[in-house]
Amino acid sequence: MSMNGVPVAAASQAAPPPQWALMERLLIDTMNRAAVVYVRRYTRPDGTLVWRDEWPGMDGSDDAYESFTSFPLFYALGGSDAIHDLARREWNAVTWQFTGYGQIHNEFDAYYDWMHHGESSTYFYYFGLADPTVHQDRARALRFAGMYIGEDDSAPNWDAQRRMIRSPINGSRGPRFEMTGVDWETHRPVLAHYPTPYEDVPGIDASDPMVIADWNDGETFDRILKLMNQRMVPGDVPLNLNATSLVTNAYLYTGEEKYRTWVLDYLDAWEERTRRNGGVMPDNVGPNNIIGEQMGGKWWGGYYGWRWPHGAFIILESTLIAGSNALLLTGDDRHLDLHRSQLDYLWELGERRDGAFQVPHRRGDAGWFTYRPPDPRYYIHLDYLTQSAADRDRLHHLEGRERWHEQSRFGKGGQYSPQAWHAYLNGSNPDLPEQMLSATYLEVCRRMERMRHDDGDPSQWDVHHWQDINPVACEALVQLTMGSPGVIYHGGLLHASLRYFDPALRRPGLPDGVAALVSRIDSDGVVVELANTDAVRSRDVLVQAGAFGEHAFTTARIVDGGGETPVDGKHFVARLAPGATIRLELGMRRYTHTPSYAFPWH
Numbered sequence: 296m297s298m299n300g301v302p303v304a305a306a307s308q309a310a311p312p313p314q315w316a317l318m319e320r321l322l323i324d325t326m327n328r329a330a331v332v333y334v335r336r337y338t339r340p341d342g343t344l345v346w347r348d349e350w351p352g353m354d355g356s357d358d359a360y361e362s363f364t365s366f367p368l369f370y371a372l373g374g375s376d377a378i379h380d381l382a383r384r385e386w387n388a389v390t391w392q393f394t395g396y397g398q399i400h401n402e403f404d405a406y407y408d409w410m411h412h413g414e415s416s417t418y419f420y421y422f423g424l425a426d427p428t429v430h431q432d433r434a435r436a437l438r439f440a441g442m443y444i445g446e447d448d449s450a451p452n453w454d455a456q457r458r459m460i461r462s463p464i465n466g467s468r469g470p471r472f473e474m475t476g477v478d479w480e481t482h483r484p485v486l487a488h489y490p491t492p493y494e495d496v497p498g499i500d501a502s503d504p505m506v507i508a509d510w511n512d513g514e515t516f517d518r519i520l521k522l523m524n525q526r527m528v529p530g531d532v533p534l535n536l537n538a539t540s541l542v543t544n545a546y547l548y549t550g551e552e553k554y555r556t557w558v559l560d561y562l563d564a565w566e567e568r569t570r571r572n573g574g575v576m577p578d579n580v581g582p583n584n585i586i587g588e589q590m591g592g593k594w595w596g597g598y599y600g601w602r603w604p605h606g607a608f609i610i611l612e613s614t615l616i617a618g619s620n621a622l623l624l625t626g627d628d629r630h631l632d633l634h635r636s637q638l639d640y641l642w643e644l645g646e647r648r649d650g651a652f653q654v655p656h657r658r659g660d661a662g663w664f665t666y667r668p669p670d671p672r673y674y675i676h677l678d679y680l681t682q683s684a685a686d687r688d689r690l691h692h693l694e695g696r697e698r699w700h701e702q703s704r705f706g707k708g709g710q711y712s713p714q715a716w717h718a719y720l721n722g723s724n725p726d727l728p729e730q731m732l733s734a735t736y737l738e739v740c741r742r743m744e745r746m747r748h749d750d751g752d753p754s755q756w757d758v759h760h761w762q763d764i765n766p767v768a769c770e771a772l773v774q775l776t777m778g779s780p781g782v783i784y785h786g787g788l789l790h791a792s793l794r795y796f797d798p799a800l801r802r803p804g805l806p807d808g809v810a811a812l813v814s815r816i817d818s819d820g821v822v823v824e825l826a827n828t829d830a831v832r833s834r835d836v837l838v839q840a841g842a843f844g845e846h847a848f849t850t851a852r853i854v855d856g857g858g859e860t861p862v863d864g865k866h867f868v869a870r871l872a873p874g875a876t877i878r879l880e881l882g883m884r885r886y887t888h889t890p891s892y893a894f895p896w897h
Contacts, residue, residue, distance in 0.1 A: 301837070301895075302867040304851045304860045309830070309874030315775075316810035316826035316876070318732040322772070323805075325736065327375045329743055329766035330366065334381050336746055337362075337761055342388025344761070347754045349396065352481040353464075355758045356393040356404055357411040360418045362761035363389070365769045367421035372772050373795070373804030379425055386418060401449075403439055403467040409537040410599055410609065412466065413616075413786020420544050420788055424842065425803065427892035433548045440545035442467060443538050444557045457584040458564035459531035460538065463598035473524050476516070481758070483510040489604040493522055493596065494660045504602075504659045526589045527598040530581040533610050534599045536565060536617035537786040543620040544788070547843060547892045555624045562617045566633050575640055576610055576633070578602075595658040606657035606665060609785075610637055611673050616787045619680055623790065623845060626886030628681040638673060638689065645669070652694055669693060672780075675717045679780050680790060682818035682885065700724035713780035720816055728812055731771040742766045776805065777842070778813030778821055791842040792821045792883075796895060798837045798868065803894065806834045809871065820883040822854075827871035836869045840883055843890035849882035866895050 338344055344359060366374075366382035393399045404412055419439075422432045442450035443460065452465045462470035479486075491508035494501035497518050499508055510516050539558045546554035569576045572586055578600025581588020595601040599609045614634035621630030645654040648666050655663035674690040690696075699714040700723040719727040742764050749764070773781050778792030792813060797806040805811060808829035815822035827834045840846035848862035851869075855878065860867065862881075865888060869877055 302851065302860050302862045302864075303870050304853060304867060304877065304879060305870040305872075306825075306853070306875040306877035307872045309872060310876055312810075312826050312828045312874065313812075313824070313876065315728040315732060315812055316828050318729060318736070319772070319775070319810040319812075320808065320828050322732055322736055322739070323373055325739055326369060326767050327378060329739055330369070330374075330378050330381065332743070333746065333764065333766055334385065336749075337764075338385070338388065341391075342384045343392040344389070345753045346756065350393070350481070350758065351397070351477055353398060353405070353407045353478045354411065354482045355396070356389065356398040357407070357414040358758040358762065359389045359393060360386070360415045362765055364414075364418040364421070365765060365767040367418070367425040368769050368773070368789070369767045371421065371424040371794075371803045372769060372776065373797075373806070373809075374767075376802075378767070382425065383422070383429075386422075399467075401438075401467040402435060403442065405468040406464050406466040406471040408463050408599060409465075409534045409613075410785045413537040413540065414784070416541055416544075416786055417782060417784075420540065423544060423547055423892040424789065424794075427548060427894065428897070436545045436548050440542045440554060443542060444553065458560060459580065459584055460535040460561075461582070462528055462530070463532045463534060464528060465535070472528050474520060474528060476520060479510070479516075479520070483516060486510045486604065490602070490657075492519060492527070492603040496522065504657070504661060504664050523598070526596065527579070529589055530579060530597075531584075532579055532597045532600060533565060533576055533613045536562065536613040539617045539620045540786045540788050543624065546624065547890060550889060550891060558617070558620055558624060559630070562621050562630060562633065565614075565617075569633060569636065574636060576614070576637055578610065593660075601658035607637075607641060607654075608656065608670070611670070612783055612785055612787075615673055615676060616783050616785075619676070619783075619790055620788065622680060622886065623788070623843065623890050626845075628683065631677060631681065634673070634677065635686070635689075638669075638677075642669070642692075668695070671696075671699070671714050671717075672712070675713045676780050676783065678717075679816070682816070700727060713774065716774040716780065720814070728775055731775065735768055735771045738768055739766045742768075775813065776811040778816050778823070779842070789842050792816055792840075792846075793823060793881075794839040794842050794844075796837040796839065798835050798896075801894075801896060806836060808832070809834050809836055811836075818885070820849075821881045822879070823881065824876065824878045825869050825871060826876040827874060830874045833873055833875075834871045836871065837895055838867055838869060838881075839895065840865050840881075841888075841890070843892065844895075845886055845888050845890040847884045847887045849884060850880075852880040852882075854878040854880055 363385040366378055370379040390402050441447045443452050445453040445455050450467050450469045452460050452470050454461050464471035487510040490505045491499055542554050542557050572594050577586040577594035579590055579597025580586050587593045590596050618631035618634045622628050641654040645652055651668050653666040654669050655666050657665040671693055678686045678690045700718040743766055746764050770781050773779050782789050795805045796803050810826045812824045840848050844865045850859050851862050851867050852859040
């Protein structure tokens with residue numbers, strides 16, 4: 296059977312809807328209504344946040360964007376048209392508001408680092424999933440990428456000869472080579488709780504590498520800032536690899552080779568620097584592409600590097616983000632070797648402490664320190680992306696996997712840890728979907744309750760105030776319906792096994808009344824269950840292989856004797872009679888198509 300040339304797998308027998316399906320639809324309906332209340336409560340008629348009149352420094356716009364990041368994603372999953380409208384309204388309003396504050400210039404952060412640029416840009420990347428035909432989004436995507444590939448003379452961030460982004464602090468005004476006290480004004484209280492960036496800050500005894508430097512003390516801050524301007528600001532850092540998502544985003548709109556080439560070239564530059572440094576990734580190269588050029592020869596101590604402020608967390612995120620983008624653009628998982636090499640390097644340095652295997656997360660003058668258990672997220676994302684035996688072995692070496700089915704929790708911006716989801720896909724805790732959906736529903740209720748009692752003075756609120764009140768928490772829906780661990784938070788793209796479209800309304804997302812559950816993912820394909828909870832109307836669901844159409848289906852076999860439909864392409868249609876449920880084993884070839892934001896009918 297086919298529909299306009301697209302193969303069709305049909306389910307005609309009504310059955311009681313699974314509990315997870317009813318809960319999924321309830322959650323979507325609840326968040327549709329809650330989002331409107333949230334926006335009405337915290338924004339003015341023009342969409343700007345009800346907040347203060349001034350906000351100094353270079354920090355803050357990322358947090359405002361994060362307060363609405365989930366809106367376009369929710370629409371792409373099946374949220375209402377009203378949420379799509381609100382998503383665009385709020386992006387424009389935040390951009391306008393923070394342009395007035397001074398953080399944003401030409402609709403992009405004037406200057407900041409790529410941990411924060413990544414947080415801001417995720418919101419923007421989701422617009423490609425929501426509707427890639429919006430000319431303004433496409434034009435912005437190309438213009439923003441141009442700031443980093445050498446096409447914008449007013450933002451000369453890229454040094455093509457040395458294949459480097461010229462400063463850790465960069466943006467629409469170009470690289471920044473000297474930071475001021477005003478730049479850090481709003482962030483000083485936060486950084487006062489982190490270790491000092493260097494062990495040789497005058498007046499600070501750094502015999503303990505975790506000694507805290509009080510950024511709120513004027514003299515201490517002045518000394519730190521002087522050293523940071525001398526050592527950290529000129530040159531490139533691994534964190535800048537997060538910019539590969541911005542450039543990949545432009546490729547997904549256009550398919551232009553120059554964007555693909557830039558991503559691969561920049562990743563290769565960091566691979567070369569790592570080889571030059573004996574296998575461990577240096578966290579700083581100077582203006583002349585010399586490792587440790589501004590750091591007295593030290594390969595550690597760079598901005599958001601091995602020592603300060605977070606350590607290995609940033610190195611591993613950045614290599615994973617860049618490697619996954621390169622994999623998407625080429626189909627070659629060797630581009631994840633840089634990420635693998637750093638995981639393996641830290642593993643070799645690991646030792647048993649306090650009854651558990653731990654690896655170092657920071658490097659200073661006295662060597663490695665801050666030992667912690669390896670973070671499972673990086674191993675789970677790597678295993679998901681490649682489906683390779685070698686990466687699965689890396690994951691299986693982690694301790695405590697037998698308890699992963701218990702480890703579901705919400706994080707910043709509604710993140711939902713992927714450990715329990717991974718355990719479910721591998722046969723643990725068959726009740727997890729209902730548990731995840733219940734937890735998300737209760738989290739929405741908690742946020743709405745907090746909103747109802749949020750009676751403080753908005754002029755005194757912190758810039759992070761809204762992030763954990765936003766009731767549109769999509770992560771569980773992403774994991775369960777799309778078969779994806781979610782995005783890497785600081786600027787990753789949404790890599791997923793499946794996407795859904797409503798062919799009747801010609802829009803993205805699950806059609807009204809339809810729920811989806813991915814229960815298995817492996818190198819050969821995906822198992823998904825689709826349920827029509829509507830007892831009155833039939834529904835067609837157009838299913839796509841990969842978030843960007845990068846994969847290809849081979850077959851769609853209805854489990855329990857329903858026959859097999861040959862597919863051999865990116866799409867097929869599941870036709871669901873009123874009240875019908877269908878369980879499908881989908882054969883899949885991975886990374887066989889050019890990735891694109893284009894919808895099936897474009």
